[in-house]
Amino acid sequence: MIIEIENLKKSFKDVKAVDEISFNVREGELFAFLGVNGAGKSTTINIISGILAKDGGTVKICGNNIETDADRIKSEIGIVFQDSVLDKKMSAYDNLKSRAGLYGIFGKAFKARLEELTALLDLKDILKRPVNKLSGGQKRRIDIARALFHNPKVLILDEPTTGLDPKTRITVWSVVEKLRKEQGLTVFLTTHYMEEAATADYVVILDGGKKVAEGTPHDLKTAYASDFIKLYKHIDEAEKYFAALGLNVKRERDFVEIELNSTAQVGQFFADKPEFFEDFEVLKGNMDNVFLKVTGKDLKEV
Amino acid sequence: MTKMTECKKLISLVSRNTKCYFKDKFTFFMSLLTPIILFVLFVTFLRNIYIESLEKAFSENNLTVNTKIINGCAGAWLMSSILSVSAVTVAFCSNTIMIDDKINSSVNDFRVSPVKGTTVSLAYFISNFLITFTVLITVMLIGHIYLACVGWYLTVADTFMILVDIICGILFGTLLAGVVESFISTQGGLSAVATLVSSMYGFICGAYMPISSFSKGLQNVLSLMPGIYSVGTMRNHYLNGYMQAFIEEMRANSVDENIINGVINGIRDSFDANLYSFGTKIPLGAMYGILLGACALLLVAYIAIVIIKNKKK
Secondary structure (H helix, E strand, C coil), rough: EEEEECCCCCCCEEEEEEEEEEEEEECCEEEECCCCCCCCCHHHHHHHCCCCCCCCEEEECEECCCCCHCCCCHEEEEECCCCCCCCCEEEHHHHHHHHHHCCCCCCHHHHHHHHHHHHHHHCCCCCCCCCHCCCCCHHHHHHHHHHCCCCCCEEEEEEEECCCCCHHHHHHHHHHHHHHHHCCEEEEEEEEEHHHCCCCEEEEEEEEEEEECCCCCHHHHHHCECCCCEECCHHHHHHHHHHHHCCCEECCCCCEECCCCCCCCHHHHHHCCCHHHEEEEECCCCHHHHHHHHCCCCCCCC | CHHHHHHHHHHHHHHHHHHHHHCCCHHHHCCCHHHHHHHHHHHHHHHHHHHHHHCCCCCCCCCCCHHHHHHHHHHHHHHHHHHHHHHHHHHHHEEEEHHEEEEEEEHHHCCCCCHHHHHHHHHHHHHHHHHHHHHHHHHHHHHHCCCCCCCCCCHHHHHHHHHHHHHHHHHHHHHHHHHHHCCCCHHHHHHHHHHHHHHHHHCCCCCCCCHHHHHHHHHHHCCCCHHHHHHHHHHHHHHHHHHHHHHHHHHHCCCCCHHHHHHHHHHHHCCCCCEEEEEEEEEEEHHHHHHHHHHHHHHHHHHHHHHHHHCCC
């Protein structure tokens, strides 16, 4: 395990921001921390990266304890903050140079690493430009380059796509995917975008500072999310029929959606009421349903 | 090896802070606001007031002196005001990078890096010192060109001591800014402090009106502020050459030594080259002592703040 967290605790006065959470991250995986604002995601990241001190529990990164080997841990992790910390008036090159300096990377070593990252993240055309003249996606690429300059084993992304337009989000994700494939990097992601969490290898859902569920997206969907059928014909009759069976039925303008207790029910309903199934689709439960089930909160509404 | 790397990190941080400052044209302009205001005030009406005041000091004793010395003396007084006050006001404005880093959370980027908190704080201090020094030297050079045009009577020794005074003043200003601005973490707080310091410090230190023109009570209160001794040392070294020129001119006109001493002491008193605390004249050496003592106290406070802030997360 590259990250081992046990019974981590952190309070701010009376508020328990992180309440005895434990989890492990395997080397090379994309690990997602899912939760609404205030769930404890950023606090946990801030403890892991050494910005905040913990109140209790243990944190180990690459086998190093955060209390005794903080500097070694800092060399093993790179972090992309939710809000860019680049110096906006300075060029991308100057930003990378000053950040590399913090890790003791100067001269030839700086030039060599800059060349690698320029090729990897396609930075050539933007290096000389001031950061405040770059687009959101270009800034994020520089943010990622900054976080990777010292060759960390773990890349922490704190809500990296929040506030970005859909096109830029896709750009950022393609960069992250490339890094995982080409560099074998462990990526620790916090997000409140379900589609991002759904692509992760392992997901931990936080709510009110507590861990409320964990597993692979498939495991979580199997455990917490129901399947649905959508019927597009005879929707009035279908609505009444399935409601009478005590199922959760949602009526929309041109279809009715029925939440199933098990996928096997589809076959039974199809046999009993084939006329309803002239036009239909079966939907697998998604991470939105998982999140709603385990936290009682709809991420689209909070 | 580790110390060497930490030293390189320090240089890298200082370079970054300095670049950030000079790339921000607005902050640079704000830093120059005090020297610009003082210069405009001087050109518009202070210059005439000082020249009239000097001429009056001589005419009261039925003496006449070369107007070139009088003009130069008024300019030198202005230079001592600008440089000693700017050493503090520029330091407060150019330290904005430290607060901007808190506001923009750039400080978190330093915390996640293997760089010591003390190195980051030291870098802020050094870069602020270098920026303020650069601005003041630029202002000094421009001012000295002006003095050369209107009347240059500075000696080499005094010019060297002016550099020493600038360094002492900046040391005081940078440490004061470091301590005060350690407690600021918002843009509003920064603007309030920068505005307050820029507008008040010049008055408190007698940059606009000599302290000698204030009431005795206020003079005594102000004498407790170490900043005015930075003005005092600068006044001494800027005015020495001009006082000597006055003396030589009066001697050449066979003026009685007692009258010469009376006139020169009168000018030195009214132009704050002589500073008094509760009736006692403060010698030049004591001015340096008070100023450097204040610097030492501020340094201890700054170190304490840095240590406490690094422990508290």
